[in-house]
Amino acid sequence: MSQRVLIVEDQFVEANSLEIMLEKAGYTVCGIARSAEEALVLMEKEKPKIALVDIQLAGELSGIELAESFKANNIAFIYVSANSNQQTLMKAKATQPYGFIVKPFRERDLLVTLEIAEYRHENGLETAVRKVDDFSARLNEIFAGSNDLKDKMLLTVRALQNCLSFDYLALCTNKGSFAGQLMSFLRIGYDEYQRIGLEEFQVITNLKMSEIYKKEPVEDFEQKQACYSGEGFEAAKKGHDLIGLIADTFKLKSLCLIPIVLPDGTYFKFAFYSRRSDTYNQGQNALIERLKIPLAAAVEHLLYMEMKGSSVIEELNAEEILTDEKMSSGAFDGIVGKSHLLLRVFDDMAQVAPVDTSVLILGESGTGKEKVAQGIHDASKRRENPFVKINCAAFPSSLIESELFGHEKGAFTGALERRIGKFERADKGTIFLDEIGDMPHDLQAKLLRVLQEKEIERLGGSQSIKVDVRIIAATNRNLEEEVAAGRFRLDLYYRLNIFPIILPPLRERREDIPLLAEYFIKMYNVLMGKSAAGLSEGSLNTALKYDWPGNIRELQNSVERAVLLCKEGQKIELAVGPHKGWKETVSVNESDSEFKSIDEMERDHIVNALRKCNGKVWGAGGAAELLNLPASTLSSKMKKFDIKRDFL
Known part of the structure; x- marks a missing residue:
């Protein structure tokens, strides 16, 4: 069966040309929309599998603003545009399209892009199905095992991580001795979780139980399935105090709420939080809907175990770091860190x-x-x-x-x-x-x-x-x-x-520097027959402040050199300093600071802004936005001052 394609193009000649190419290649064109508004109507009526979307359209909405609707309806979409500049690419990329074609294009370019889009779309669906199938199979193994309730909950949480990524998972229900209790899990390693009960949550937030209960979201919000990220997450924090409290306490930036309602009226809410702002989106609706079925089975099984008499509250409210001995030895050989x-x-x-x-x-x-x-x-x-x-x-x-x-x-x-x-x-x-x-x-x-x-x-x-x-x-x-x-x-x-x-640069995961340094010290102790006793306190502080422009490779080389020069049994001193790109924050009016010209200070200001934005110039969160400058003006200044982004 040929794929059904929707064309969203306001230029008649170009839309007609696309239709001819597609039908010649065996595709079925199920409609041509001249505007975003017309595209929404045709999408509901014709149920296309793929959409070819011009970015600039007649009417109030652009092609980019159609992206969320296509995602929600599980439709692969490809942008078609005469404009392939950096800003357009950044906006298009943010919506996670399945392809991008620049006008004018050859027929072969169109067909290859469609083939890629079909492959990516099918792979995405297959991945979602496989994730849920794997989770269901893992749940069957967990339920069939002889573990107690505490261990089964841990194994279920770990299995969920492979299905829907999270840094913090909060659970609540309205039934049994679970009712009214906060059960949450904070991820602290690849397969390590800190279980946080209500008592521990009070200590962490420095709030009384009555104060925490006052922050509970309203009932209609709790029972709503939704994903919140970016501005939507900020709005959720402001509108619901408990979400804001959890997000600020654990530095979380996105949320996925999945309510489960069993036939007997039992209500169970899963709140997945992530430290990344782009983890959850409406495009995951198909995965979430599939996931609700095994989640409901998990809830029924855990509630059944609880009714059999497990001392669940005592077990779940104990702050504890949970690991699996077989899994906690390391995620992937040679990759070190827990950030x-x-x-x-x-x-x-x-x-x-x-x-x-x-x-x-x-x-x-x-x-x-x-x-x-x-x-x-x-x-x-x-x-x-x-x-x-x-x-x-x-x-x-x-x-x-x-x-x-x-x-x-x-x-x-x-x-x-x-x-x-x-x-x-x-x-x-x-x-x-x-x-x-x-x-x-x-x-x-x-x-x-x-x-x-x-x-x-x-x-x-x-x-x-x-x-x-x-x-x-x-x-x-x-x-x-x-x-x-x-x-x-x-x-x-x-x-x-x-x-x-x-892969994040080392300066963005500084908490991993001590672990990496320890790993390299042990490695070079063995290779060189040395017995270095670790980093000195001064070197550790230096390493945590240094920006490591050469990233892990630079840290490894520094440790290798330090171990080689280290005397037996002593702690090592890392050789990092001004000649290695060292920069410490100092006040410009300090007596020993160098007097700089206005141009030099402006250059330093731009470089610091680029570092803060990880080299991003355009778009949301970019240096142009931070400096309140047009992107073209910032680009001109970077050229004037010979600023390149390879300094990061």
């Missing part, structure tokens, strides 16, 4: 590892992208097969094609024998394409063919060779900027960006 940003990376890795979806790892140099790629491979069904690495920036454009795809004897001067390329070596395994943003433009088209056709051709050869390879790519470049500048293919970007994993 909430790293835990999200672990969750993404665990989710994507079992399937063959392409993965795009984004992050600054030295953040551990290769370790993440290795971890995904090691946790996948391909773990027994090769993991082949290649740095796309390490070879000249004349050689990288041969490295990737191999060559036949005589293919070029110096090709004295047949050479097997990286893709053939990685057959049945995984290939890691590091620095994919540096791949030559002409080679990007050939890589796209490998992704689509699952076959390669050796340089100088005429025979196609089938390969079964999973691709994991990584880059420290901003690929949206590279696409906008014409240096990276838009179709390849969307093909690779099916499952992006963003």
Whole structure:
């Protein structure tokens, strides 16, 4: 059955051209909307599977403002626009589209983008179904076990983490000795949770029980299924004091409420909170609806156990750190830390590892992208097969094609024998394409063919060779900027960006610095036969203040050097300072401060704003917004002062 496509385009000629291309390729065009308002009507009536949406439309609403409606109705949508500038790409990206086509485009560009969108959409649905099926199967194992109520609740919470990510989970009900009790779990490690009962919550918030009860949300809010993020979450905090209290206490930024009502009237509310502002959205409605069925089964089982006489209140109100001995030894080998940003990376890795979806790892140099790629491979069904690495920036454009795809004897001067390329070596395994943003433009088209056709051709050869390879790519470049500048293919970007994993820089996860330093000290003690006793207190304070522009790689090198110079049995001193990019916050009127010109102070002010915004220039949360400057003005000033974002 051909896919039903809705065209949202206010230009008759372009809409007609799209319709002809689609029908020629076997798609069914179920409607053409000239405005966003008309698109909403056709969406409800025709139930399309895919929508092609022009960003600029006649009427009050733009194509971007249709995104939430498409998500809520489980419709894949692709933007079509004549404008591919950075601001447009940023706005489009924020809505998580399934593709982006820049006018004018070739028929082949349209069909490839549709194919990618279909793949991403189907993969998303399959992932949601698999998550819920895995959760249901895990619940059956938990319920069939002989664990007590406390352990079963912990195992259920852990299983939920794999289904719907959270940093804090609050539960409440209106039945049994659970009624009126706060049961909550704060995530403090990959498989570690701190159980917080009502008494502990009073201590943490410094409030009495009566004061906490006064902050309870109104009943109609509690029983409403909804996701809150961004401005919606801020509004929920202001409108409902308890949500605001929980969010401020544990530094939470988004919320998903799932109420469960059993046939006997028992009411049970799950409140999932995350420290990320983009964790929950209306596009997860299909997953949440599926999830409610096993959640209801879990509630019935736990209530049944409670009625059998388990001393649930005593067990659930004891503050306790909960771990599983088999699981707590570490999430992925060689990746160290417990910050909430790293835990999200672990969750993404665990989710994507079992399937063959392409993965795009984004992050600054030295953040551990290769370790993440290795971890995904090691946790996948391909773990027994090769993991082949290649740095796309390490070879000249004349050689990288041969490295990737191999060559036949005589293919070029110096090709004295047949050479097997990286893709053939990685057959049945995984290939890691590091620095994919540096791949030559002409080679990007050939890589796209490998992704689509699952076959390669050796340089100088005429025979196609089938390969079964999973691709994991990584880059420290901003690929949206590279696409906008014409240096990276838009179709390849969307093909690779099916499952992006963003690695935070070390300065954003400072709480992991002591753990990383300890890990590296132990490692180099073994390698060098040393017995360094850890970081000195001064070095630890220095390390926590330093911004680590080289990220984990710089910390590792600093520890290696310090262990090498350390005397036996003594604590090490890290060599970081002004020559390494050290910056300490000092008052400009201190007597020993350097007098700066107005231009120098303006440059420093812009650099500090960019650091605060993690290098983001445009859009919400960007440096232009922070400095209250038009983005074009800020760009001009950055050019004037020769400010580049590679300082981060």
